[in-house]
Amino acid sequence: MKxxxxxxxxxxxxxxxxxxxxxxxxxxxxxLTFKPKKDSAKLDKVITVLDITDKNxxxxxxxxxxxxxxxxxxxxxxxxKAGVYKDLSKSxxxxxxxxxxxxxxxxxxxxxxxxxANGMTPVNIAYTEDLKFNWxxxxxxxxxxxxxxxxxxxxxxxxxxxxxxSSDIPFQDGPYKFxxxxxxxxxxxxxxxxxxxxxxxxKK
Numbered sequence: 001m002k003x004x005x006x007x008x009x010x011x012x013x014x015x016x017x018x019x020x021x022x023x024x025x026x027x028x029x030x031x032l033t034f035k036p037k038k039d040s041a042k043l044d045k046v047i048t049v050l051d052i053t054d055k056n057x058x059x060x061x062x063x064x065x066x067x068x069x070x071x072x073x074x075x076x077x078x079x080x081k082a083g084v085y086k087d088l089s090k091s092x093x094x095x096x097x098x099x100x101x102x103x104x105x106x107x108x109x110x111x112x113x114x115x116x117a118n119g120m121t122p123v124n125i126a127y128t129e130d131l132k133f134n135w136x137x138x139x140x141x142x143x144x145x146x147x148x149x150x151x152x153x154x155x156x157x158x159x160x161x162x163x164x165x166s167s168d169i170p171f172q173d174g175p176y177k178f179x180x181x182x183x184x185x186x187x188x189x190x191x192x193x194x195x196x197x198x199x200x201x202x203k204k
Contacts, residue, residue, distance in 0.1 A: 025051040026030070027204070028175075030106045032197050033195075047062075048064040049062065050174070052171050058105075059105045060103075098114055111126055112127050112177075113125070131176070133156060133178065136154065138150070147199065149166045152164075156177075158188065162192050164187040164188070174197075
């Protein structure tokens with residue numbers, strides 16, 4: 001019975017996530033390097049994605065969530081066809097960041113959404129913010145990977161951030177909650193290098 005509950009929970013969770021994904025988008029892959037703890041000498045890394053959709057919004061999240069949704073969906077379909085069910089919960093990886101961050105164009109209002117278990121049904125916990133970043137665009141330019149970028153700085157969350165954006169990519173967006181530059185943010189990090197995002201690639 002416990003295994004059946006686990007399967008049902010995963011199925012509901014996967015279907016809920018799949019319903020959010022039924023639209024085309026430009027997907028940008030960012031490698032996030034961060035310190036798990038403030039005074040940690042160790043750095044951790046995770047691949048995150050920014051999906052800029054055709055419905056005037058973007059969604060930022062840990063890529064682990066997306067990849068496991070796809071794998072779990074296939075596993076559930078296979079079990080349904082075979083009529084044999086197994087507990088998938090033990091094979092799932094816990095994402096380092098379970099939340100999704102939505103930005104709505106053109107206001108760039110931010111909605112922070114996290115899923116928590118409530119019995120057998122996942123429930124969204126969310127809050128919204130009207131963030132207006134006060135960017136200072138500088139003349140410094142550099143090539144990061146294949147992208148021609150320009151430097152900008154801002155203050156947010158008690159930290160000083162340095163961003164490199166590319167006006168060749170016509171989206172005023174970026175990883176996490178960052179946005180508002182005249183081009184996609186290719187790289188952004190805080191002065192103490194506790195958090196650093198670097199664009200690794202993209203696809204439609």
